[in-house]
Amino acid sequence: MHDLKHLDAEAKKLMMELEGKTLKPRERAAIPPQEMPAQDAQKRIGNMNEVARGYTEAQVRLESMRCLQCKNAPCIKGCPVEIDIPRFIKHAEDGKFAESLAVIKESSLLPAICGRVCPQETQCQEFCTVGKMLKDVNKAVSIGRIERYVADVELHGGNPIMPEVASPTGKRVAIVGSGPAGITAAADIRKAGHEVTIFEAFHKPGGVMVYGIPEFRLPKAIVEYEINNLKQMGVEIKTNFLVGRTRKLRDLIDKDGYNAVFIGSGAGLPKFMHIEGENLIGVLSANEYLTRSNLMKAYNREHAHTPIFVSRVVGVLGGGNVAMDAARTAVRLGAEKVYVVYRRTEKEMPARVEEVAHAKEEGVEFLLLQSPKRILGNEKQQVRAMEVLSYKLGEPDDSGRRRPIAIEGSERELPVDTVIVSIGNDSNPLLEKTTEGLATNKWGNIIINDDCSTSIDRIYAGGDIVLGAATVILAMGQGRKAAASINALLASESGD
């Protein structure tokens, strides 16, 4: 059903009928939503390659024809960076992919990445008129897939459009962290002619896109491509540099002569459940499991020196993208059975719909309305089971989601040998602890003003370190905003 050749043939046939015709809105909405070609589930669980293969040209043009080009463009309001969606889709419909991409790049720096990982069904696509007409958000125009296609055209040998860099201003800006927030801020600040240095704690730049999100969902070559673009613009990247330890944050300004700093250091403090048995052997945070697999390439047993926990039966705790990534990684690393254990129902799961569907196809079993009470070990302190409690949904809580309530006496044992905790990330406290006067809230998120400035003069922040664990697109949006503020600050000071 996700076979590329088949989907392409169908699309081509329909294209022949429709090409050159002037379509009425009703006719457009009647075009069948184009399925994403994907690797066969049985095959893909044996490899790390990308699952979603991307539309073919016929498919992308058909999907673009489904767009009604609404005058009020409700989709744009759903986009955190307000991409001019109808305009880029119009170009895609006409087969003008470079023009289409140029429209996206007016607002977004990383379309190949966002096209793959944005939660479109709760952003742009949620507001799409076509989805509303068909009474199913999953039948909205696949804006993300179209975005991915036009971005991939450039990636696969098109001519990259290098942003122009203004003449040198003599000012220098330091960026802490090379995730989407840092990358975006770096690009925008560099364009204004300032010298930019990114400091990254890890040995490879890219942030969560490199250490967290697996290859089968976001090929690392794409992140590398974006990083190389940055380098070509003249951005310097210093890896193995932990700001706060290798150098104090304030020293970057006071001693090293940077005129401003942007902090995009991410969330990066795994939450644990604080239940009995959490430090048994075989209990891992998703961050650890995924970092071993992705960044350290532990899935490549032949070459990698980093070991990874070998599991038979895995319980993954949580219902977000991180949980899906951990579960699907475990499947690929040879686990016989993988459960996702989540306290609420599928409707409340924060993961992207596509990832949940892919996980199911790959044999991951969802245990909903359940949560572990404690983790049980054997005499060697190795995990042997989880004691799971059933839940029901009560009244909505602050987040608007219905609060799960434990059902007394519903305990049962679920035999597992591995527990992967993916219940979210708090903010890493390192910068706060090593920087006097950096204001944070009670969750440790850095507090910013509207212009992304922090409590310290010349220091700005954005992305997960401000928002808590959020999304790539929101991190990127804040990187942009902070860059604009920094550029304005430096411009106001030039000539003195």
Place this chain on the structure above:
Amino acid sequence: MNRILAKRQLSDEVFLMKIEAPLIAQERQPGQFIILQLDTDFGERIPLTIADADPEEGSITIIFQTVGNTSHRLAAMETGDAIENLLGPLGHPTDIRKYGKVVCVGGGIGVAPLHPIAKAMKEAGNEVTIIIGARNRKLVIFEEEMGRIADKLIVCTDDGSYGRKALVTGPLKEVCETWNPDLAVAIGPPIMMKFCAETTRPFGVHTLVSLNTIMIDGTGMCGGCRVTVGGETKFVCVDGPEFDGHLVDFDNMMLRLGTYTREEEADHHACHLDLALEEDHGNA
């Protein structure tokens, strides 16, 4: 970039390396460590304590024992070679101040990270007794350097081939009985630190231990380094590496250290094989 400036073999399995790392040399304080990785694509990240640093020369000194794949590969590198990735200084520095009387206990390779701490304690005006222990004579390191710092130095070996025939806990108990130390610092294999903590407990001597768990990032991001201290979960890389030895759950920590043993043995075996192959090629 991170060139090896000097290399010395201290014993069969123990090596000292001076590595170019100007920024780390400037910022580091006693008790802190680094993480190194020899190959950006496939290498593993291992934590090593900083034994010494020279800010003027821009170098740090590490001392390591060849235990796994990476440490064996590191030992095979020579002066002039560069270490691809080196991150630090990591962890909380030791709380150095005037306590009064401080007993410092180092076991095996643990003597290396203990050295800068003992030195700083002395410089802060403490009276310092140092106990160093090793399996045998050949594994005793830093005796001379420690001798220069200590008001009193006790050396012991498990087999009696040098110094006193004793485990470090023997002399530690005597010191507690006769000298009333205000603080004990114990660094060495987990089992040694566990028994040092047990030794000082009845005397109520506050005891710092420095934990060396499995680590990946070393920045607090993964939780792989977590230990149970006083019933709470702590991350060694950011909350530590030093903790109150009387509160650490050593048994759990030691079991967790073995999490990957099976796989590492396989990998280490493979490493020996291809190192052997490389040598063969060299001779051919």
